[in-house]
Amino acid sequence: MVKCLKMQTDDRKPKSRPFRVRSAGDLGAAVKHFRTCTGITQADLAARAGIHRAYLSELESGRTTEALERLMALFRELGVRITIAPEEW
Numbered sequence: 723m724v725k726c727l728k729m730q731t732d733d734r735k736p737k738s739r740p741f742r743v744r745s746a747g748d749l750g751a752a753v754k755h756f757r758t759c760t761g762i763t764q765a766d767l768a769a770r771a772g773i774h775r776a777y778l779s780e781l782e783s784g785r786t787t788e789a790l791e792r793l794m795a796l797f798r799e800l801g802v803r804i805t806i807a808p809e810e811w
Contacts, residue, residue, distance in 0.1 A: 726737070746784055746786040751782075
């Protein structure tokens with residue numbers, strides 16, 4: 723078993739490619755994937771993270787916010803690439 727947010731998840735390797743986070747949409751897709759793979763609801767994850775469920779929903783849908791765009795711009799300027807590879811899951 724692999725631990726994900728202090729929850730047990732299935733340790734089978736996904737057949738999909740790694741998540742490459744280049745935009746708010748990519749980040750949202752990764753969050754949604756990991757949330758659903760652990761079987762947790764948006765409401766539960768939002769409560770655990772101390773954010774509103776509506777914000778989590780917007781994040782998962784790929785909605786771009788000014789704060790996320792600034793963060794992504796900082797990463798691009800610094801040459802930081804975010805990739806979550808299957809072997810890290």
